[in-house]
Amino acid sequence: MLGQIKYAVKYVLGLDRAGRHYTIYPDDTFLVSYPKSGNTWVRFLLANLMYPNEIVGFANINRLLPAPGVLSKRFLRNLPRPRILKSHEPFDVRFRKVIYLVRDPRDVAVSEYHFDLKKRYIEPHVSLEQFVKRFIAGETSSYGSWWEHVASWTAARHGNPAFLLVRYEDLLTESIGETAKIADFLGIPADPERLRTAVERSSADRMRKLEKQQVDQWTGTKNTRKEIPFVRAAKSGGWKQALAAHSVEEIEVAWYPLLNFLGYQLQTRELDSKAMPAWVRTGQPLQWP
Amino acid sequence: MAGIERGLGLQRPGRSLLILPDDIFLVSFPKSGNTWTRFLLANLRFPDEPATWANIDRLIPDPTGTAKRVFDRIPRPRIIKSHECFDPRYPRVIYIVRDPRDVVVSQYHYHRKIRKIEDGSPIEKFVARFLAGETCPHGSWGQNVATWLYTSEGDPRFLLLRYEDLIANTARELGKVVDFLHLSAGPAQIAQAVERSSADRMRKLEQQQPDKHGLFKGSRRDLSFVRAASSGGWRSGLPAPMVAKIETAWGPLMQHLGYELSSHSTSGVGEYASLGVVTAAPR
Numbered sequence: 370m371l372g373q374i375k376y377a378v379k380y381v382l383g384l385d386r387a388g389r390h391y392t393i394y395p396d397d398t399f400l401v402s403y404p405k406s407g408n409t410w411v412r413f414l415l416a417n418l419m420y421p422n423e424i425v426g427f428a429n430i431n432r433l434l435p436a437p438g439v440l441s442k443r444f445l446r447n448l449p450r451p452r453i454l455k456s457h458e459p460f461d462v463r464f465r466k467v468i469y470l471v472r473d474p475r476d477v478a479v480s481e482y483h484f485d486l487k488k489r490y491i492e493p494h495v496s497l498e499q500f501v502k503r504f505i506a507g508e509t510s511s512y513g514s515w516w517e518h519v520a521s522w523t524a525a526r527h528g529n530p531a532f533l534l535v536r537y538e539d540l541l542t543e544s545i546g547e548t549a550k551i552a553d554f555l556g557i558p559a560d561p562e563r564l565r566t567a568v569e570r571s572s573a574d575r576m577r578k579l580e581k582q583q584v585d586q587w588t589g590t591k592n593t594r595k596e597i598p599f600v601r602a603a604k605s606g607g608w609k610q611a612l613a614a615h616s617v618e619e620i621e622v623a624w625y626p627l628l629n630f631l632g633y634q635l636q637t638r639e640l641d642s643k644a645m646p647a648w649v650r651t652g653q654p655l656q657w658p
Numbered sequence: 659m660a661g662i663e664r665g666l667g668l669q670r671p672g673r674s675l676l677i678l679p680d681d682i683f684l685v686s687f688p689k690s691g692n693t694w695t696r697f698l699l700a701n702l703r704f705p706d707e708p709a710t711w712a713n714i715d716r717l718i719p720d721p722t723g724t725a726k727r728v729f730d731r732i733p734r735p736r737i738i739k740s741h742e743c744f745d746p747r748y749p750r751v752i753y754i755v756r757d758p759r760d761v762v763v764s765q766y767h768y769h770r771k772i773r774k775i776e777d778g779s780p781i782e783k784f785v786a787r788f789l790a791g792e793t794c795p796h797g798s799w800g801q802n803v804a805t806w807l808y809t810s811e812g813d814p815r816f817l818l819l820r821y822e823d824l825i826a827n828t829a830r831e832l833g834k835v836v837d838f839l840h841l842s843a844g845p846a847q848i849a850q851a852v853e854r855s856s857a858d859r860m861r862k863l864e865q866q867q868p869d870k871h872g873l874f875k876g877s878r879r880d881l882s883f884v885r886a887a888s889s890g891g892w893r894s895g896l897p898a899p900m901v902a903k904i905e906t907a908w909g910p911l912m913q914h915l916g917y918e919l920s921s922h923s924t925s926g927v928g929e930y931a932s933l934g935v936v937t938a939a940p941r
Contacts, residue, residue: 377665390674460805462743462797513746517809521744524808525801 391437396451398466398555400434403518404457404510405480406472407537409589410603412455413571414548418557418564419453425570426579427587439588453555457512460521465531468551469522472537473633474515475608475620478504480601485509487597501616505623516624523630536631538605544568573603667727673742675721680735682839683748684718687802688741688794689764690756691821693873694887697860698824698832699737701851702843708854710863712870723872735839741796744805749815752835753806756821757917758799758904759892762788764885769793771881785900789907800908807914820915822889828852857887 400415402408409430416425416433425433436455437445445452456464482500485491490509491500500509507514513521526532533554540547545564552559559567569575577600584590590599608617621628621637628635684699686692693714700709700717709717715724719732720739729736740748766784769775775784784793791798797805810816817838824831829848836843843851853859861884868874873883892901902921905912909919 374665377662459746460744460801462791462795462801507746511747513809517744517746520808521805524804525743525797 391442391445393461393463394450394452395465397464398451398453398468399456399464400453400468400470401456401458401464401522402470402472403477403512403515405477405484406470407540408455408457408470409599410571410573410576411468411470411535411540411551413576414544414567415453415551415555415557417567417570418548418552418559421563421566427583427590431588436588459513459518460525462525467522467526467531468533468535468554469526470535470537470540471519471631473605473608473631474624474628475612475617475633476537476605477515478616478620479608479611481509483597483601484599487593487599489594497611498613498616501612501619505619516627519627519631523627541603541605573600576600576603667725667730669726670723671721671726671729673721675729675738677747677749678734678736679749681748682735682737682750682752683740683745684737684752684754685740685742685748685806686754686756687761687796687799689761689768690754691824692739692741692754693883694855694857694860695752695754695819695824696739697855698828698851699835701854702832702836702841702847703737705847705850710870711867711874714871741794741802743797743802744809746809750838751806751810751815752817752819752838753810754819754821754824755803755915757889757892758908758912759896759901759917760821760889761799762900762904763892763895765793767881767885768883770878771883772877781897781900785896785903789903800911803911803915807911825887825889857884860884860887 400408400411402411412430412434413425416423416430420433423429423433431439434453434455435445435448438457445454458464478501479497481504482491482497485500486493486495503509505514507517512518522532523534527534533551535547535551545561545568548564548568549559552564577598580590580598580600584595593599612620618637621635625635625637684692684695686695696714696718697709700714704717707713707717716728716732718737718739719729721729762785765788766775766781769784770777770779787793789798791801796802806816807818811818817834819831819834829845829852832848832851835841836848861882864874864882864884868879877883898921905919905921912919
């Protein structure tokens with residue numbers, strides 16, 4: 370009862386954490402991705418681009434590029450519009466304008482494994498092989514499986530002018546060009562000098578330094594295992610060394626139509642002789658745009 | 659006021675509904691036979707309490723129409739109504755899909771009933787808004803259907819039913835639900851549920867209980883909620899250019915679902931026309 374009263378008071382004052390339940394405006398833009406797909410990096414890139422006079426760090430990133438899940442409804446209400454908000458939600462029809470960041474799920478699995486160890490979401494003895502099985506089943510995240518997440522967004526919005534699909538891998542190899550695309554989509558003025566500065570200020574090295582300094586000032590790293598860094602490899606293709614061959618095969622067999630659609634090269638040969646994903650077994654598969 | 663409502667559990671949970679691991683969701687785009695299926699499932703699951711407009715929100719609750727305190731008392735596993743697009747939190751889903759050409763006609767008349775549009779309002783205007791997903795808060799028909807099919811088709815926790823099949827052979831389709839939910843209902847119970855959920859009975863109940871459901875409040879009494887309850891009405895109710903527009907936008911998705919196209923205008927013009935055209939072959 371006391372808890373209910375406390376919540377009712379917080380609710381009335383607008384101090385309850387917004388979570389999934391906050392007012393969304395038609396002019397909002399969302400930076401959406403499955404977790405561990407480079408969302409924090411892009412938040413840094415955009416914050417550095419939009420606020421060249423601020424020193425962007427973990428201590429102020431929740432304010433500069435807000436994450437509704439950890440902020441109060443009052444804070445979100447009082448933000449100047451149009452707002453740019455971070456999100457890990459699977460398809461939400463209320464999000465009109467979306468930058469959708471996608472990453473090779475084989476790298477996402479490795480990244481999420483280390484992150485979940487850091488956060489103590491999994492016990493230290495859980496192996497990466499065990500983790501991958503649960504990852505494929507969508508049991509490691511409250512946002513659904515990687516497949517469900519990417520499929521829900523691309524099925525509903527691919528080709529829509531208010532939907533920008535960005536690959537983490539392209540952002541790594543073509544940081545300035547891809548950031549320019551995002552800036553253009555958002556209507557943020559960005560000359561080459563400003564883009565270069567934003568990319569530099571958001572480099573993995575700089576973010577690692579900031580993480581060390583501000584580890585207790587950010588919801589993402591507070592109360593986590595400090596010996597495991599949040600900013601880890603910041604690379605693509607790490608799965609080739611990290612994942613067991615059968616784990617790679619499990620991911621590819623489960624999700625290859627979407628991997629193909631996104632241009633992620635498969636390693637498993639002759640996939641059609643293996644057990645097919647459920648949607649193929651139904652006989653009349655949907656095909657990807 | 660909202661704080662007091664919350665303290666007493668009178669608020670409608672909406673999207674903040676606490677989902678339980680054994681919950682079953684009855685999902686569809688609006689005007690796709692959801693209410694009829696709610697009656698069918700309620701009559702199947704609770705044979706001692708025939709479904710009416712007065713009790714349906716308690717038997718098969720609706721997060722946007724049923725108070726939280728009622729939700730908390732519903733026997734588990736709960737069967738919950740929803741019109742939402744894909745939601746990974748739903749543990750098991752029965753998804754009802756209906757030919758969008760019939761859906762748009764049904765929604766047009768429903769909007770007349772609830773006074774959102776005037777009599778004689780041009781159907782052309784309505785179809786344009788329907789295609790853009792502006793006639794309800796649950797996305798466009800194509801978005802709603804695509805988010806569910808692309809993520810979940812073939813998953814053993816996902817049962818896809820076509821409204822047209824439900825109309826053609828209600829008992830057979832209900833048998834699929836019985837298997838899916840592992841219910842113990844036999845043919846006699848299925849037949850009883852079908853009988854108790856017939857369009858005639860639902861129409862009579864609607865006349866007797868015009869004030870008993872939130873759907874009817876403030877709506878026009880001269881138009882009934884339970885309308886034709888049939889399939890293919892679009893052939894006479896929808897002008898050919900409007901049919902072509904819908905088929906252009908969602909042709910491949912419609913064909914995937916077995917809805918035969920009447921026009922040949924699906925050459926990749928519409929926003930979603932690309933869905934299904936290009937084959938993704940493994941490399």
